[in-house]
Amino acid sequence: MKLLYFAWVRERVGKADEDIALPAEIRTVGELMDWLAGRGEEYAYAFENRKVIRAAIDRAHVKPETPIANAREIAFFPPMTGG
Amino acid sequence: MTVTIRLQREDFDAGPEIARLVGARTDIGAIVTFSGICRDHEAGHSVTAMTLEHYPGMAEEEIARHVEEAQKRWPLQGVTVIHRYGRMVPGDNIVLVVTASAHRDAAFAAAEFLMDYLKTRAPFWKREEHGGATSWVDAKETDDDAARRWTAAT
Numbered sequence: 001m002k003l004l005y006f007a008w009v010r011e012r013v014g015k016a017d018e019d020i021a022l023p024a025e026i027r028t029v030g031e032l033m034d035w036l037a038g039r040g041e042e043y044a045y046a047f048e049n050r051k052v053i054r055a056a057i058d059r060a061h062v063k064p065e066t067p068i069a070n071a072r073e074i075a076f077f078p079p080m081t082g083g
Numbered sequence: 084m085t086v087t088i089r090l091q092r093e094d095f096d097a098g099p100e101i102a103r104l105v106g107a108r109t110d111i112g113a114i115v116t117f118s119g120i121c122r123d124h125e126a127g128h129s130v131t132a133m134t135l136e137h138y139p140g141m142a143e144e145e146i147a148r149h150v151e152e153a154q155k156r157w158p159l160q161g162v163t164v165i166h167r168y169g170r171m172v173p174g175d176n177i178v179l180v181v182t183a184s185a186h187r188d189a190a191f192a193a194a195e196f197l198m199d200y201l202k203t204r205a206p207f208w209k210r211e212e213h214g215g216a217t218s219w220v221d222a223k224e225t226d227d228d229a230a231r232r233w234t235a236a237t
Contacts, residue, residue, distance in 0.1 A: 004138070006136060006138055006206065006208060007136055007208035007210070007219055008219050056138070056141055056206070059138070059140055059141035059144050059145075060141075060144070060145075061145075061204065075138060075141070075206075077138070077206060077208065078208060078219065078222070079203075079221075079222035080202070080203060080204065080205060080206055080207055080208065080222065081202075081207065081208050081209045081219075081220045081221070081222050081223075082135065082137070082166065082178070082201055082202060082205045082206070082207025082208070082209070083119055083166075083177070083178055083198055083201040083202035083205070083207070083226075
């Protein structure tokens with residue numbers, strides 16, 4: 001599974017992307033955030049306030065309860081500030 | 084319907100973009116153009132520069148989804164959206180939205196709809212430079228409210 005991080009999520013994690021083999025019991029985007037937060041200090045910092053972090057599966061916005069089955073690419077980022 | 088969506092580091096010029104959208108058509112009665120420009124202040128402090136980060140691939144797709152939605156809601160003849168990324172200084176262009184329709188109400192409404200959604204749904208993030216420091220710009224509640232009015236029950 002390819003994971004991507006943007007803006008301050010990227011800075012806190014310390015990398016822009018990574019390939020990770022996920023445990024089979026992780027079923028949703030929210031469960032993935034919980035699992036990531038336990039991977040080390042930098043992840044705990046990046047995902048400390050999970051309510052504000054947005055996610056996308058294969059380049060489309062999703063909610064924390066969205067299943068991650070069949071996803072190729074999952075991105076995590078802060079609320080958007082473009083325009 | 085002429086749709087142009089571009090993400091680019093380079094500057095843009097609204098004039099030629101309007102001319103390209105109109106082309107040889109004579110059925111267009113209204114063109115609305117919105118330009119977003121990097122300003123030198125934000126919430127009481129000065130801004131010396133800003134850098135726009137984006138999610139390549141998703142940014143284009145997300146803008147395209149909203150252009151499609153705008154087409155469903157209003158009788159549009161053309162839409163151009165150009166969003167820049169990279170570092171910008173005050174006075175620089177950031178974003179251009181051009182909408183064309185037979186009548187002005189559709190062109191005005193579609194341009195506003197597209198900008199409201201670009202602000203809250205398109206994957207771009209601004210990082211400001213002020214003095215010697217930099218900080219990520221926080222999302223604004225007022226932008227969320229602006230986007231929400233398009234989904235409010237009528």
